[in-house]
Amino acid sequence: METLFARSVEDASRLLKLTEDDRKLFERVEAACDELVLPEFERYVERKFNEKIPEIIKKHKLMGIPISKKYGGDGARPLVHALTLERFGQLGLGVITYVDVHQALGSLTIQEWGNEEQKQRYLTKAATGEVVLAYALTEPEAGSDPSALKTTYKKDGGNYYVSGSKYLISNGSVANKLIVFALPEGQQKGVTAFLVDKDASGFSVEMRMEEKMGLFTSDTSLLALDNVKVAKEDVLGEEGKGLSVAYAALLNGRMGIASGCLGVMEDCINQVKERVTSRTQFGKPIGKHQLIQRHIATMVANLESSRWLVYQVALKKEEYDNNRGNLEMRTEVDRVSAVAKYVSSRAAYNTADAAVQCFGGFGYSILSPVTKHLLDTRVARIYEGTDEIMELKIASTVLGREFEAYK
Numbered sequence: 001m002e003t004l005f006a007r008s009v010e011d012a013s014r015l016l017k018l019t020e021d022d023r024k025l026f027e028r029v030e031a032a033c034d035e036l037v038l039p040e041f042e043r044y045v046e047r048k049f050n051e052k053i054p055e056i057i058k059k060h061k062l063m064g065i066p067i068s069k070k071y072g073g074d075g076a077r078p079l080v081h082a083l084t085l086e087r088f089g090q091l092g093l094g095v096i097t098y099v100d101v102h103q104a105l106g107s108l109t110i111q112e113w114g115n116e117e118q119k120q121r122y123l124t125k126a127a128t129g130e131v132v133l134a135y136a137l138t139e140p141e142a143g144s145d146p147s148a149l150k151t152t153y154k155k156d157g158g159n160y161y162v163s164g165s166k167y168l169i170s171n172g173s174v175a176n177k178l179i180v181f182a183l184p185e186g187q188q189k190g191v192t193a194f195l196v197d198k199d200a201s202g203f204s205v206e207m208r209m210e211e212k213m214g215l216f217t218s219d220t221s222l223l224a225l226d227n228v229k230v231a232k233e234d235v236l237g238e239e240g241k242g243l244s245v246a247y248a249a250l251l252n253g254r255m256g257i258a259s260g261c262l263g264v265m266e267d268c269i270n271q272v273k274e275r276v277t278s279r280t281q282f283g284k285p286i287g288k289h290q291l292i293q294r295h296i297a298t299m300v301a302n303l304e305s306s307r308w309l310v311y312q313v314a315l316k317k318e319e320y321d322n323n324r325g326n327l328e329m330r331t332e333v334d335r336v337s338a339v340a341k342y343v344s345s346r347a348a349y350n351t352a353d354a355a356v357q358c359f360g361g362f363g364y365s366i367l368s369p370v371t372k373h374l375l376d377t378r379v380a381r382i383y384e385g386t387d388e389i390m391e392l393k394i395a396s397t398v399l400g401r402e403f404e405a406y407k
């Protein structure tokens with residue numbers, strides 16, 4: 001097992017008793033990472049979506065890690081799930097985006113908000129990878145403020161008809177089921193979440209958004225919905241309660257992104273270690289120069305300080321999972337997941353920047369093993385809640401809800 005990750009597993013085992021199943025799961029993740037590392041780098045250089053991500057994750061039966069065993073998943077506890085994402089994160093945020101969107105924003109949302117029939121219909125298939133999920137909230141005019149959605153729905157007979165566009169949607173053109181949020185036509189309130197089929201008439205991928213500064217190996221798409229028919233059985237959660245569904249999904253998603261950022265930092269440290277012990281300047285390995293050691297110390301401090309925040313989220317999330325309906329616990333998970341996502345994404349970006357610095361001129365080449373992380377991690381400070389929205393959320397937990405500056 002990769003060394004820094006092995007240390008994380010050891011630390012986790014001090015926090016909770018890892019089972020034989022958990023250890024076998026880590027072995028499967030390790031095997032998938034070994035297979036993915038090369039194609040992931042190749043697709044990054046080619047600036048292409050990495051089609052090997054779904055193929056290899058599915059092959060190692062890793063699509064359903066957090067899904068309950070009852071629906072065919074591994075039923076991994078939140079800390080175990082976080083650890084698997086930490087390991088995938090070493091490959092970069094392209095892999096994490098695919099996995100986190102499918103597992104945290106998609107599967108866990110259906111598990112939490114779906115009725116039994118929806119879970120039997122979709123969750124069992126999400127666990128095998130037959131169903132791949134996306135989460136479509138953002139629109140050209142509604143990003144940080146989802147109450148400004150322009151996508152609308154109308155009811156006719158027993159069905160719903162959804163129209164609008166969804167912007168910057170990860171897995172948008174590779175998913176076959178999408179959680180789409182829309183407002184009732186002519187109204188400003190009452191957002192509803194729908195499970196939309198990619199083959200439904202009126203649904204189309206307008207564009208694969210490939211002109212990104214990084215995250216090339218992840219699919220990001222612009223979607224159009226023109227009177228897309230959705231059966232009433234495919235309303236997720238109660239009609240009109242879609243924003244609660246959307247926010248709950250992000251709570252799970254943020255833990256995933258933060259976990260992935262830990263892996264990014266681990267890979268940066270590993271790559272820098274190799275480079276600074278082999279590259280010689282002024283007659284000695286550059287790792288013997290004290291200012292290079294300062295970069296390494298900063299990278300390690302970034303990793304360690306973020307790591308415990310993520311584990312804290314996982315433990316509190318499990319406590320809340322066992323006490324659903326406890327609002328105080330939910331608020332606490334919301335708070336710590338915002339802190340963990342905010343700190344880890346900045347830490348990962350700064351760590352990747354320090355890694356590029358240690359690589360010198362080669363670090364400025366897209367072919368160095370760390371430049372990808374610098375390009376990819378920038379997005380972690382934007383998606384699933386920007387730095388600023390996280391700051392406002394965190395500040396309001398101290399000042400009180402009446403000071404919430406982002407609603």
Ligand SMILES: Cc1cc2nc3c(=O)[nH]c(=O)nc-3n(C[C@H](O)[C@H](O)[C@H](O)COP(=O)(O)OP(=O)(O)OC[C@H]3O[C@@H](n4cnc5c(N)ncnc54)[C@H](O)[C@@H]3O)c2cc1C
Pocket residue numbers: 101135136137138142143144145167168169170171215220379382383384385386387388389392405406407
């Ligand atoms: C690669 C990628 C993948 C994505 N994947 C998905 C996905 O799968 N599903 C999905 O639904 N969305 C996805 N997104 C969208 C992402 O969640 C949004 O980009 C993000 O929420 C910000 O919204 P916005 O881009 O409209 O920026 P805006 O909301 O327009 O914000 C612009 C700037 O203004 C700041 N700002 C806004 N409001 C306030 C305020 N009240 N106080 C202070 N500052 C404020 C923001 O922090 C930001 O700095 C993705 C984005 C990217 C780049």
